[in-house]
Amino acid sequence: MKHLMSPLDFSTKELDQIFDIANDIEKNPKKYAHICDGKKLSTLFYEPSTRTRLSFESAMLSLGGSVLGFSDSTSSSASKGESVSDTIRILSCYSDICAIRHPKEGAPLVAASKSTIPVINAGDGGHQHPTQTLTDLLTIRSLKGSLGNFTIGLCGDLKFGRTVHSLIHALIRYPNVSFVFISPEELRIPDYLREDVLNKNNITYKEVSKLDDVIGTLDLLYMTRVQKERFFNEEEYIRLKDYYILNQEKMNLAKSSMFVLHPLPRVNEIAVEVDEDPRAVYFKQVQYGVYVRMALIITLLELV
Amino acid sequence: MLNVGQIEEGIVLDHIKAGKSLSLYHYLQLDKLECTTAIIKNAKSTKMGKKDILKIECNPSLLNMDVIGFIDHTITVNVIRKGKISEKLNLELPKEITNIIKCKNPRCITSIEQELPHIFILTDHEKEIYRCKYCEEKYISID
Numbered sequence: 001m002k003h004l005m006s007p008l009d010f011s012t013k014e015l016d017q018i019f020d021i022a023n024d025i026e027k028n029p030k031k032y033a034h035i036c037d038g039k040k041l042s043t044l045f046y047e048p049s050t051r052t053r054l055s056f057e058s059a060m061l062s063l064g065g066s067v068l069g070f071s072d073s074t075s076s077s078a079s080k081g082e083s084v085s086d087t088i089r090i091l092s093c094y095s096d097i098c099a100i101r102h103p104k105e106g107a108p109l110v111a112a113s114k115s116t117i118p119v120i121n122a123g124d125g126g127h128q129h130p131t132q133t134l135t136d137l138l139t140i141r142s143l144k145g146s147l148g149n150f151t152i153g154l155c156g157d158l159k160f161g162r163t164v165h166s167l168i169h170a171l172i173r174y175p176n177v178s179f180v181f182i183s184p185e186e187l188r189i190p191d192y193l194r195e196d197v198l199n200k201n202n203i204t205y206k207e208v209s210k211l212d213d214v215i216g217t218l219d220l221l222y223m224t225r226v227q228k229e230r231f232f233n234e235e236e237y238i239r240l241k242d243y244y245i246l247n248q249e250k251m252n253l254a255k256s257s258m259f260v261l262h263p264l265p266r267v268n269e270i271a272v273e274v275d276e277d278p279r280a281v282y283f284k285q286v287q288y289g290v291y292v293r294m295a296l297i298i299t300l301l302e303l304v
Numbered sequence: 305m306l307n308v309g310q311i312e313e314g315i316v317l318d319h320i321k322a323g324k325s326l327s328l329y330h331y332l333q334l335d336k337l338e339c340t341t342a343i344i345k346n347a348k349s350t351k352m353g354k355k356d357i358l359k360i361e362c363n364p365s366l367l368n369m370d371v372i373g374f375i376d377h378t379i380t381v382n383v384i385r386k387g388k389i390s391e392k393l394n395l396e397l398p399k400e401i402t403n404i405i406k407c408k409n410p411r412c413i414t415s416i417e418q419e420l421p422h423i424f425i426l427t428d429h430e431k432e433i434y435r436c437k438y439c440e441e442k443y444i445s446i447d
Contacts, residue, residue, distance in 0.1 A: 083418050104413040106438020110420060125411045127439055192442075196428070 002300055003112040003119045007133040007170045012147075019138050021295035021304060022288070026142075029062065032294065035303050036065030042095035043069030044087065044111075045122070046078055046102040051264065052122050052131070055286070056099045059293035068095060085114045092116040097301055100124075118300035126162050132263055133166040134296065135289035140220060142288060143259055143281060148174040155182040155211055155244050156224035156269055158189045163263045164224055168193060178204035180214050182244065186236075187226070211244055215254045221246070223262045223282075225269050247271040251279065261285055308342045312387050314361040317372065318380040322346050325356035331371045331404060337362060370398040374405075374434075399426050401434070405443055412439035 003009070010018070025032050041060040045053050048071060057067045078087065084102065088111040091098055098115065100108045101122040108121035108128075123129040141147045152171065154164050158181055168189075171177045179198070181189055188207060198205050208214050215221065223246055228237050246260065251274055262270060262282040274280050298304050320328060325343050334341050339362035349355040360367065364383050372379055373395040381393040406422045407414045414420050414436070423437040434443040 084413065085417065085420075102413070103411070104416060105409065105411050105440075106413040106436070107417075109438050110413050110417055124413075125439075127411075 001116075001118055003108075003115075003121075004130050004296065004300065005109055005112060005119075005121045006128050007130045007137075007166055008173075009130070012173050015134070015137065018134070018292065018295045018299055019141055021298060022138050022291040023142060025291050025294050032063055032298070034064040035298060036060060036063035036301070039063075039065040039097070039301060040095040041065055041067050041069075041297065042091045042098045043067060043071070043122075044091065044098060044100040044102075045069065045071045046073040046100075046107070048072050049101050049123060051286075052101065052129075053099075055131075055289050056120075056122065056293055059290050059297060062290065063294055063297060065096075065297075069099075084110050087111075088115045088119070097297060120296065120300070126160060128166060129162055130166065131289070131293055131296065132163050133170050134292045135285060136163070136167050136222070136261060136263070137170060138292045139261060139281060139285045139288045140259075143284075144219070147171070147177075149176040150219035151178045151180060151217060152220040152222060153180040153182055153211075153214060153218040154222045154224070155246075157187045157226045158183040158224070159187040161224045164189075164222070165193060167222065168197065172197065172201050172203050179206075180218060181205060181207045182209070182211050182214060183207075184209060184244075211246065211250055212253060215250055215258075218254065218258050221254070221258060221260045223260060223266070223269055225262075225265070225267045245269055245271060246274055248273045248277070251277055254279070308344060308359060310387055311340075311359055311361040311384050313363070314339070314359070314384050315364050315367060316382040316384060316389075317358040317360070318355070318382060319349070319352060320356035320358065320379050321376060322352070322354040322356055324376065325358050328356075328358060328372065328375050331375055332360075332367055334360065337366060339366075368404075369393065369395065370401055371404055373398050374401050397426055397429060397432060400424070400437075405434075407436040407439060407441060407443075409436065409439050409441040412436060412441060414438055 043053050043056055053071060060067050084107050092115050097118045099120040099122040100111050102124050105125040105127035107124050108119055112119040121128055121130055158164050259279055259281045264282060325345060329343060339360055342359040344357040346354045347357055377395040377397050382389045383391040402421050402423050405424060414422055424434040424443055425437050427433050427435045
């Protein structure tokens, strides 16, 4: 039995198999419409996350399965002090597979260690959010044709953004991927990523502070929001949040083949006018998120 | 010159960095064992200048060698039987340690989950970096 805790739990070959299934689902949704008949997905969401939870639910329903669970800790036994270990033992009796989101880092690993059903980490604090990374990889692979030989710009909050960190870890496993990190000085990538991941693996990268200067060199642009909840000080948040706004003027400097991705939700870092640009693929990315979760559920339930 | 008597059966930990013997005493939970222990601080050493030594009279199997390896794997471990050195142990950095140190990350699941062991994994042998198994936070020694 396999779980998904981190995007690196799967080899690139295993990920390719999942992405192949996801692309097949995209082309032939009817073929998969009943593959999970009689199977149940439990969604243990100890903190609210509408998009991720509904994406999982949509994925399971599209496979013919059903869904049960809770959407915040106040409506679960956690409010009575029940441990994650006990909750997962109980949910193992009620369902066939589980997706867990928890504010505490490592909670899904605790669940996986006690579970008799596959556990998917649907986000644990600032630590991991592997299905977002799988979504990003599938989007890039589907639109670019492969996961290699490109320059990707990562823009915004690169210090606290877990999606960015996970994506960097995942992309360095592919050939000829170079990075351009675009952020204010205060929100640059953490030292450990620079030293232990990028430098150690001889990855080509540069760090800049202006999107305009580099946007023309990029094959992909991954935008992120400056998350208010990561700041202790509201003034700092207000000062930094408007730094890197992508608008049509900046898009005019970019290659015609460059795609813009965003893990969503956005606040104001991408102007609404950009939505109509065919290179803006962040809503397609949401659809790929459902496909990849469908492929993941099928794979972990060993139905293919 | 301070003289500490020989021990019949037990362990002598030599070449402990000066000042580290007390924390090693606590990590080994010697305060909870009914054994005779001598803590020698700041002994003269040709190799180190100053060093600490711990002499512990007890069954050697009662001591967790992983703790010593984690604190300092260059410490010399002499196993004493019948009053003589019967064995010298080579220590290595343990690949995994359980309930020796605690994760200090307030966002880690270990901060709330009942009776969850605190497990740290050696993630970088060269730099001797341990990370929490759950949240992957790097352990930073305060010693």
